[in-house]
Amino acid sequence: MVDLKNIKTILATDCGSTTTKAILIECINGEYRLTFRGEAPTTVEAPFEDVTRGVLNSIIELEELSGKKILDGEKFINTSSENTDGIDIYISTSSAGGGLQMMVGGVVRSMTGESAQRAALGAGAIVMDILASNDGRLYHEKVKRIRELRPDMVLLSGGVDGGTVSHVVELAEIIKTANPKPRLGMNYKLPVIYAGNNKAQENVQDVIGDISDLLVVPNIRPTLEEENLKPSRDKIHDLFMEHVMAQAPGYNKLMEWTDFPIMPTPGAVGEIIKKISEVENISVVGVDIGGATTDVFSVFNGEFNRTVSANLGMSYSICNVLSEAGVSNVSRWVPFKIESLKLTNRIANKMIRPTTIPQSLEDLKIEQALAREALKLSFIQHKEFAVSLKGVQQERTISDTFDQKMSGETIVNMKELDLIVGSGGVLSHAPRRSQAMRMLIDSFLPEGITQIAVDSIFMMPQLGVLSTFHEKAALEVFHKDCLIKLGSCVAPLGQYKINQDLLQYEISTDEKKYKGHLKYGELLLLPISSGKYSCVIKPNRNVDIGFGKGNDFIGEIYGGEVGIVLDGRGREIYFSADENERINQILEWSHQTNEYNKEEINV
Amino acid sequence: MSKSYTPGLKVVRDAKVSKERRLPLKGNVHVNIDDIVSSDTIIASTEIPGNVQMINIANQLNIDPNQIENCMLVKINDNVEKNQLIAQSKGLFGMFKTDVKSPIDGKIINVSNITGQVVVSEHPIPINVDAYIPGKVKDVYNNEGILIDSIGTFVQGIIGIGGEKQGKMHVLVDNPSDKVKISSITNSLKDKIVVCGSYIDLEIYKKAKSIGVKGIVCGGIDYNVISEILGYSLGVAITGTEDTTTLILTEGFGNINMALKTFNILKENNNKDVSINGATQIRAGVLRPEIFIKSDGSGESKDFKENDLVISIGSIVRVIREPYFGKIGKISSLPYELDQMESETKVRVAEVKFEDSTKKIIPRANLEVILSS
Known part of the structure; x- marks a missing residue:
């Protein structure tokens, strides 16, 4: 067993169903930080049928980027006092081989x-x-x-x-x-x-x-x-x-290479989500949207739940998203006219060539439309599953007469939710962070005031397995390099009349005071960077922002890399039935939230 | 250097092909190492357990589960016939006995004195595995199956439906961009495997199926048509068990021409015996649909190695995503730095020179090496 005190350089890989991701964590000035990241296609399939090929390729990319030698042929170089090359420990997670x-x-x-x-x-x-x-x-x-x-x-x-x-x-x-x-x-x-x-x-x-x-x-x-x-x-x-x-092909070899047992990827992500909730004492929803599956994790009042939507993903099962959500629900997010036949063929071609990436903006918008529906469906499944124990006898008093809860009700309470963390290629690798924030808001529909974050480069699985034996290293990297706080979303509950005044807001930063009104149907972005700011939100008397109708919020709110989104689109979001109006609606939301280049918005 | 692998599909002549033929459960292998087999040779067989029926004897005889052994007239592993008496209550003073009869012909496989249930299994269902491709037996896996080696033309498609089929191949068009006419689908194509060039629609597929065409190979088809053929939306690309005319797409969904090289190689083998399989599994352990035509073995056999799938300068590639989907070109440069696409995605790219001499920057992930000879 390796002595934790002597661990200065950690190599961690995650063998996904599509790509194998390698990260290098180094202890610099007493603090663990992510230094480099490499990736390569996973090689469990013919002609390679050996997962270690992809692992080695991802490590070779790390070597190229870092200028550090990690491998001597197919063996790891161990660190030594006279040599800055090498690693102290190697760990891995895996979801390849069908999990x-x-x-x-x-x-x-x-x-x-x-x-x-x-x-x-x-x-x-x-x-x-x-x-x-x-x-x-x-x-x-x-x-x-x-x-x-x-x-x-x-x-x-x-x-x-x-x-x-x-x-x-x-x-x-x-x-x-x-x-x-x-x-x-x-x-x-x-x-x-x-x-x-x-x-x-x-x-x-x-x-x-x-x-x-x-x-x-x-x-x-x-x-x-x-x-x-x-x-x-x-x-x-x-x-x-x-x-x-x-x-599974090549795993015997991989198991010999790792210093700690290989964990299933979702199990490792669950570990790190539990840690965040525990350390910060908050309720968290985490999502990891992959090529084949989407995992949703939640911790409410200390209770952890995980669901896996086995056939909701962005490549292998992208057509299942289309089929479950329906073409109309997917295309409502697409800000241009496209024939349904063309749209379905394009999506189906992604299914059969799952490792391709969107080169054109049009393709990116289609993928992000699908991601919204995949996330939404997965979250619905999660809410149905994350319930209190069924069959438990409830003791009730007279005070419960008007507030009776049944056993088996969902424990996912959107008004109590403090933080949504998104992970997985389509979120972590979105060209703009505002796109990730929009996808999470549009699919999870947070209510009241909720912080939104993403896993910067999809390293939660590796940090999850690291947290099982080296919590300090895992949490340091998690806070400094992994979690990117995008900002907060303020969303009134319910539906109203178009253009009805919903609330007044006033948020003070060191440089500026943001003040104004939010109307029904509007989506506004206040570009307020990371930090905690004093905030007053005064909803109109029939509007609830999570504290009861007409009740004000006076407190602190978090900014982030994207900012604070004021979402007046209602819960559920209202879409116009007229196609041209709907497109204009989406373009306006994109424009307001800086989702795409202004000149490209009209693609 | 790190390597960029691509999901290249094989389109090769004189390829050395090894096929594992395995039983779903252990059974008997009927051939030996070095035996020559044809595609329809039965190489192994086994029996899978028959369907079961459960009889709640304790309920029917109104006794406790732990008493049922006293009432059973048959034992575990006994064969029984339909309506054979299998259990009987003791009755009252030897009278008023209640009978339980077997609902099926089969075998008693379990008698439980905890649940009071008896399980009768129908007779086992025989399963035969054929060789699928002609060739020589390279290896025998005890009681499980064999490995067959063969040399021939091997073409992989991108997706298919339907399982293994064998028959004579008939190329219906002159060019890979030609669309087959419905009038070309005639009764003479019964039991054939037809090559249709570019795109086919539902009408053509249905007619071919009604005639008894065993398989269709074409460039593309609409995704919605596949759903109509299957009767459900194809959510994940795991196929092969469908009981229908096997369909293999060489390029993808939509109105796409078959790649010239693929078309030419198939045309060369017009009227030859082919083995095809539409089974596709695009998930871990990817399986692509395939077409195999045994050659006479006079050509030099080729094996593909890991490095053949690495993109390098000079590699012939096909773009597999919009906006240049389907175009074929040659890698002219492989910049080291990440490049920003129109979508603002920063990726590793390749510069590709197309057949019309234009050069474009394409994400490496959107390229497929064309493995051919």
Whole structure:
């Protein structure tokens, strides 16, 4: 094990499904900073079929940019006192090879089934299906489904401790009957983690002990009121390394190279989101929009949730975004006229050549239109999933008569949300930061006052894995080099009449006082740089900016690289039904927020 | 130097092609190393478990699950016939017995004294795997499949639908920019694999399918047409299991001409036996649709190496994204510095000299090396 005190140079890679990103973190004057970054296409596919080719290429790019030698052939050079070349430690995350694909099972779909899903998602897996005693499918349909999906791993839960045994055993019997073969490699037994009723452990062992590699962990839902996800998540991480990664092309070699276990990319991003919320004591929503999937993370009142929208992404699954959102919802964000046939063909061509990038402004605008819809759909899915535990008995007093909350309600409260962090190519690499800010606002529809930030160059996965053993280095880099605070969004809730006065604002910076009115339908940008500024917002009496109708906000607000956006477009955003008017609307919003070059806005 | 790889598609003569043919589950391999196989030789077979039916015996006999073994008339692994008595209650004084009969022909695979359920499986379904391409058996994977080596023309498409097909290839047009007429799709094309040059529409596809054409190779098709053929929107490009006439696009979606080199190489093989597969998986472990035509082996076989996919000065490339989508040119310079595009994106670029001698700066990521011979 490496001594943390001696770590001065850290090399970290993230092997994504499209590109492999390498970053170099160095300790300069006692402070850890990101110094260089390189990237190269991921090489899990033919003709290379070896993930380490892409890793080496991304490192070679780092070497070229930094002028520092890291590799001696295919071996890392270790730092030494007489040589400034080399590294002290190498770590990696991975989502290549399709990530970790799991099936989960529980007796009641909305209770133990969802708890199992939460555990799997939290560990960074894609949940292919939830098997439940009450999911409405017949026995043979479930068997067929398991056989077809061939998951990498199964997490079986069900029943509270001391609860139902027969239903849990029935699920085990279904797995036994299906006897699924793992997706990768024919010669090893399917790993099954049992995290259900402790009284059924022996029975489950009897049923599937022979046909699977069964591992028993403490119950995921020991009582209805309690969820215990950690043992299952930890076991999933272990098995991910031992089974799944070991089968993917080139990973055996990569595993030998790394000094700490390789983490699934989404699991690592989740780690860093949790850290931000914990250190700053705020509620956070994070999103990582990738080529194939979009992950959404949230922490509200200390409760962490992650969802993965497996087929909402910007390249491999871009057509699925089109299909789920509908052509009209995508094209409403496009500020020019384009035939639907031409639009769909262009988008489909991105799907089949996923590594291409938009060269023309027109193409960029189409991609950013799609990103808005992909983010929006993913966030809707997240809100539906991030709910309080279902099935919990609520104790109510007379004071709750008019404010009764059901179990199973979403815990994502937009008015309480303090910070949205965006990550992933389309956000981190947007040519202008204002574009990233607009995409996040247009899709997440923050209410009240919310800070917006992006991962500068998409390094949250690497920092996530770093945070598991070197929190200081991870947080220093995160605050200084990773997180770019774009500013804040002030958005009244609800819908009003066009041009109706919504609020008055007054924000004072050292140089200038920003003062004015916001009308319904308007989008304004105040170019206020990073820092905290005193602010007074006085909404009209029927307008709510998150503190109740007509209630003022007097306090501090954050500026940022983009500034403070005053969003009077309503929640949901109002679009004109007339195409020409809609285009003008979008062009005006773009103009106001400095989204594109002024002369190019009319492309 | 760092290397820029591109997702080059192979369009090659006398290529050495190795194909793994694997069973979905372990079974029997019927050929040996060095055997010569034709595309339709069955090289391995296995059986996949039949569909299952679950019978809740405890409920039907109104007994506790832990009592069902006393009432079972058959054991695990016993074969049963439809309507065969498989369980019976003890009744009252030997009378009023309740019977449970098997709903299907099959085998008892589980009797659970915890859930009180019995699972009967239908007879296994046989699966045969053919060689798909003619060639020589290079390796045998015990009980799993084989590796076949062959030499021939190998053309990859960009996306396809439908699975493996074999048949005689028939080129329907004279030029890669020609569009095939509906009147050219005649009954004589039944069981053939047809090459259609440029773009086809839904009407042509439907007619070809109704005639019994096994496969179609063309430059492009509208995305919406693919959705209509499939009956659903193609959200992610994972295909190959569709039970339809196999379709392979060589260029992409839209009205696009087939690349001249691809067209010429296919035309050279007119009326030859071909193996095609529309299966595509554009995700990790990319799989592109393919066309293979075995050669007589007199040419010199070629292998492509990692470096063949590296863009270098002089590489022949095709632009694979707007605004120069489909144009072919030669790399004239590879600037080291990042360059700003019209979209304001800063990227690594290449200077490409097109066939009309104009030069344009294109992001390297938007280029595809043309691997050909």
